[in-house]
Amino acid sequence: MTDTTSIIIFGASGDLTSRKLIPALFSLHRKGRLPEGFHLIGMARSDMATAAFRAELREAAAPSDANAWAAFASQLEYLRGDPTDTDSLSRLEARLTATEAANGGAANRLYYLATPPHVYADVVLRLGAAGMVDRRRGWRRVIIEKPFGSDLASAQELNRLLHQVLDEDQIYRIDHYLGKETVQNVLVFRFANSIFEPLWNRNYIDHVQITVAETVGVEHRGPFYDRVGVVRDMFQNHLIQVLGMAAMEPPASFDAESLRNERIKLLRAVRPLQPQDVAQDTLRAQYDGYRREPGVAPDSHTPTFAVLKLFIDNWRWQGVPFYLRSGKSLAAKATSIVIQFKSVPHVMFPLPPGQGIRPNSLAICLQPDEGMHLQFEVKEPDTLAAMRPVDMEFHYADDFGPGAIPDAYERLLLDAFHGDPSLYTRGDSIELAWALVDPILQGWERPDAPPLLTYAPGTWGPPESGARLAAEGRAWSSDCARHDA
DSSP states (O other), rough: EEEEEEOOOTTTTTIIIIIIHHHHHHHHHTTTOOOTEEEEEEEEEEEOHHHHHHHHHHHHOOOSSSSHHHHHHHEEEEOOOOOHHHHHHHHHHHHHHHHHHHHHEEEEEEEEEEEEOOOOOOOOHHHHTTTTTTTSSSSSEEEEEEEOOSSHHHHHHHHHHHHHHHGGEEEOOGGGGSSSSHHHHHHHHHSOOOTTTSSSSSSTEEEEEEEEESSSSGGGGGHHHHHHHIIIIIIIIIIHHHHHHHHOOOOOOSSSSHHHHHHHHHHHHHHOOOOOGGHHHHHEEETTTGGGGGTTTTTTOOOOOOEEEEOOOTTTTOOOOEEEEESSSSSSSSEEEEEEEEOOOOOSSSOOOOOOOOOOEEEEEESSSEEEEEEEEEEESSSOEEEEEEEEEHHHHHHHHHHHHHOOHHHHHHHHHTTTOOSSSHHHHHHHHHHHHHHHHTTTTTTTOOOOEEEETSSSHHHHHHHHHHTTOOOOOOOGGGGGO
């Protein structure tokens, strides 16, 4: 007898399945990492036969190995239905039971909710009512896509409803940024290299910048994005989770609960912005032409760019500002963490008039040119003491070869099969993140809210963004963006 491990994708006819999930699963198949007895059932309301489902996925995945795809595709099945409909779930249960009975071992199931967010709770409650998350015959886990709620109250209510059916260790709230190889490497970089961790604190670091910049606009997501905006879309999940990885304390061990506990402890230490402080510590803007995008209201005040200035009230980071920045239609696609070190306390060199010593910086480039750039000063040859900054660089593609970094979904799906939630977001973490951004959104609704600025597409946002930092004697880093291919 062998175990059966089934992944059931609800909303399987959508873009996420063909663009991300199937390529990730096929890559795991080729590497021999899928669990034995793997089977996939896609369910959606579209009228489609299994053969058409497989053909559609093959076209999207464009596999280079026909034999490997044929073996993988033989495990894919399509079932028309609606996961909020009792009859559909009954037919799904009958199909799963037949597949599982053929092997005779344990019957493990991973449910993936690639559905609209407003049906998450309904789907899980109906799975519970149908007895389809009963763990007596094997493990049962549920992956839930973002957004998880639209504010703190809705996130808390969704957690409450899910916990009526599932234990916390069955819930896998996905944030694909935590699955990125370069984000995971932040922990190795910090805690496996003794030369950096002693410097990772307020004694040596002036400030930290976390940037997620996109060159595209809202594209076909206009109706969704106009309801959400950049803070709900990017800050509440991606940027705040990356902040947790970059600033957390070292865990006692490399297990899921220890890692997640340290991220939670860090988020609890982030100083909340009060609505009356929003004008001073935030900035919001909208790119020119956004209101003409399909599905966007002609008088929309939804921001497509924002900057947050946050502080962490603990011994390590007291007084160190963290600048979080994200936007659409910007000058380059770049995701980075930049550690800006303090200036030297005394300049002993006879520098030319007006020339200072640029502080050292460390840029961790998460995408697209994944790597790290440590900047330091050197003396220019044949001068008395003229200096210039140079980079000590590491690029994943140079050391590990092109294509060495797997897609984030590949790692996250593998972890879900193994029951490792280290890179998934725990319920209390979701609620803490919403507790941080809710006052900002509320502050932008106040009569004394900072104005909604505008910026030209292809720039780095409104000029006021750079002016804010310049007033503090700082500047935005372009160390990762300049390497953008």
